[in-house]
Amino acid sequence: MSQSVERALLILPALARGPAGLGEVAAALDVHKSTALRLLRTLHAHGYVYRQPDGRYRLGARLFALAAEAVEGLDVREIAHPHLVALNAATGHTVHLAVHQDDEVLYIDKVESRYPVRMYSRIGKPVPLTVAAVAKLLLADLPEAERRALAARIDYPRHTARSTPDAEAFLRELALVREQGWASDLGGHEEFINCVGAPVRGPDGRVVAALSVSAPNVVVTAAELLDLLPLVRRTADAVGQDYSGTPSGTPAPTGTQEHA
Incomplete structure (x- = not known):
């Protein structure tokens, strides 16, 4: 140079x-x-x-x-897609990428499982805010006042016995997600589907997208899916590095500080 x-x-x-x-x-x-x-x-x-x-x-x-x-010129879907394909190839499971828009969390990319049992989800479809792992990751990054306002105005449908029951429980879940840096949905939306996800962070440390791996429990148990968490987090970090233009091995901002 x-x-x-x-x-x-x-x-x-x-x-x-x-x-x-x-x-x-x-x-x-x-x-x-x-x-x-x-x-x-x-x-x-x-x-x-x-x-x-x-x-x-x-x-x-x-x-x-x-x-x-x-x-403005960055397209997180385009940047993330090769990483999603690689994660799918490594695990065999369905991989999703989602973003937060207004009061909705939308899937913007999906790589199908290699198994005959497929998930009913599609690009452009909103995800259940109170149970989906990608939704928890994106909403947990909101400033506290916005999180509380959102929790107070949304509904809490009981998809299964494991669904989030109310605003108080939802806020506790989001606080946990912020602290641990990952999220899961273990039968909260559909009894037989489990999911684990990690956040994709931009150059300022804020969450710009979330990716997840999902699988039915007839293919893999919840415990076995959680064993994939390190790989899922590494993939999300790699997407974030590409999105932010951060050289490999350079730590990115964690975004763990509370936003005012």
Whole structure:
């Protein structure tokens, strides 16, 4: 990598912590002030940094505009699909990808099981909010006020004896999902179907999608399906890394902090 390019790139995370003067930038890069000034002037000319009236520099509007354009251009389904196919090949079970839109959680991709017994689910179909693993993962990431408001206004159908009975139990389940970083549906929607899922996180650590592996208990027991959790979580992490542009092996934000 060009030394000048590398130094210019190092300026951006330095300024992300807040405005800084020329001396502070030079110290952060371990270069002479004249070198730092040359780099800052180049970035300023292209709108990536901005020189404030007090002489300090901060990140520029052009950088934020590029970031917004990049996020809007991302298609999590397209990015995730090869990973879903690989997870399906490794397990043989049905794999789903879902996103949260308004008060619904929708399947946006599905790879069918290799077994004759198939799940009745389809792309574009809303999932049961109070029992589905993917729904719990997506809703658990909402700010607390939004979680509570949602829990108060939705219905709690008793699909099976294991379905979530009420808002209080639902909020407890979402709190558990936030803490452990994964979710399951063990006969909560259909008595004979079990499911385990993990969140796909974006560059800011927020959950942008959720993926899951589902199977009927005539094919695999709930305990055996839960044994696949490490693989499911690794797959979700890999999708998140591709979505965020994070190099393999680089830890991504966990998003475990409570959102206001």
